[in-house]
Amino acid sequence: MSELVAQLIWNGLVTGALIALVALGLTLIYGVAGFIQFAHGEMVALGAYAFMIFHKLLHWEILPAALAAVTVGVVVGLIIEKLFFRPVREHDPMIPLVLSIGLSIGLQALILIFFGPNILTISDRSFHSLSIFGKKILATPSQIWAIFLSFVLMGGLILFLKKTKIGKYLRAVASNRSVAEVFGMSTDHAMQWIFGIGVGLAVIAGIFLGFEQNLEPLMGVHMSVKAFSAVVLGAVGSVRGAILGAFLIGLAESLLVGLSIIPSGFSAAIPFVILIGMLLVRPEGLFGRRFENLRR
């Protein structure tokens, strides 16, 4: 029994770590730019497909291929920000939101055109699972890397936002754009940073997701639904909240289904049930300030 629980917790942590990487980008973009980027899930798919091209088709080693995929992702993120979101940034937040929905559908269609509807594998190599923690848990090398790297990246991001000059400047723009501009901070610049970081994290999640579940054109959509729930659960715009929300959803899915607490057919509803419950009990999210004090 204990082995079952240990394995379920591990599965939940892997899922949670991947959701967290995607949720961080969503929450950062919301925090600084002020809208929910619905095409963020497609960045996950972009990362996975870009990695597949470098690694499987061009036969690059894993690390250079991953770095190349992240570079492609960051560049695409910067282009998307400049081409699509910068022109509408000063408008009602509804406009970039609707734009991002359109972008999401367009990017899915592009993946379908170039790669077709079939499932693709991310690597020709197969990796043997390892027994870890006193042989209680079976884990693939990519899962161990996913958990390790996501913790490093999450810690790094929090430190980056807290300690570095650019981090402080991003937080300044997030908390009050007009005042920050008065002090000579460029909003354009902040947006570029946020989209670069956000898409970079989503690409990394996409690569790991590709190792976990293979590649399909809609892989980003399923992920972004969970990431979106994690963001709302934690408090929209909060970095710690997104991370905690992501792990809560990952673990809840794994444990509730794995221990037969709820029938497995309802597993996809878990993020939403948590989300609805949270909105009823504490609508501002785990780390949110009370709405009355919140002024944008």
Next chain:
Amino acid sequence: MKKLLIVAVVLVLGFFAYKNMDTSSSKTVKSDVIRIGGIMPLTGDTASIGVPIQNAANLHVDEINEAGGIDGRRMEIIWEDGKCSPGESSRAAQKLINVDKVSVILGGGCSGETLGAAPITEKNKVILFTPTSSNPEITHAGDFVFRTSPSDSSQGKVLAEYANAHFEKVGLISEQTDYAIVLADTFENHFTGEIVREDYLPSESDFKTRITKLKNENLDALFINAQNPPKYEIILKQLQEQNWATPLLTNEVAGGNVESTLKYKDFVSTLGLVAGNFVAPDNPRLDAFAQKYRERFGEEPPYLNYMATTVDALDILVKTLGDLGDNATSEAIRDALYATQNFDGMYENFAFDENGDSNITHSLFQFDGEKFVLLNE
């Protein structure tokens, strides 16, 4: 940058205009063309089945037209994407009936598509002719509904009989679609041992938790009941990652697509994988068609048996429409289809029963490390 964008937009618009022109120009020669509708899953995971079937149908329509068409009139299929969803499929059927005014629809591909479109086609007295759907409920879906594919009531039964002979406790991991649910239910009804069943939604692709749970149940075998090869492959991959070597059962979706199983050959070949499926006809006509498919599309034709049922469906339609000529009303086509006996298609002696069902049944196939071979028990 702006110029580039404008060029891109013009190119995209031009592409769509070109595509539209293609159909609008053929509309001007309407009297020489017999149009039928087509509904298949053309996007999403199940497009991995729908697109090859669409390719096969288009290829065969070209063959028909080269051979003189239907009494000198060209045949043409107007395709709609049913997305393997009853809702999308009923919208597609509405469009084909109201806008394109077709009186025959080839499809749907997924059972859900056929069941979703059937109420619409039935009300409008349009023939719904599926070459691939196997849900048993389609038998009673309507008077105008026909199929060349076999019903799953036989597939669930043969799989359960095999399981009864070999296993006492079987795990079942099953997708929640019209095809997979009914297959799982039929299997459950006929299996005498104990079943641990785990369902998942078509949108899910993480099965680690379900596999961990099932692995802990001390099962004799696992029945993978996915709607499409992509999901089947992910389940195999995650089974392998959890080092769980258990005898496997699966359905025709997986068993008809050797490519998917071959990707996990080393893992699967020791497990005695058994799939329910129906036999592809062994004849030179199918061989020649498969060769044409390879040449045109540059890939091995998956699902040779479904290719055959698709070709036969089209040939039966061509013969029926040709025989009826100008009298091809929906009722006349329906009556002629019911009267079809001993049709000499790829499946010899093809016939419909009183419900418009085909006379093909399922058998069992075992994976021998290279391909699926008929299992004689």
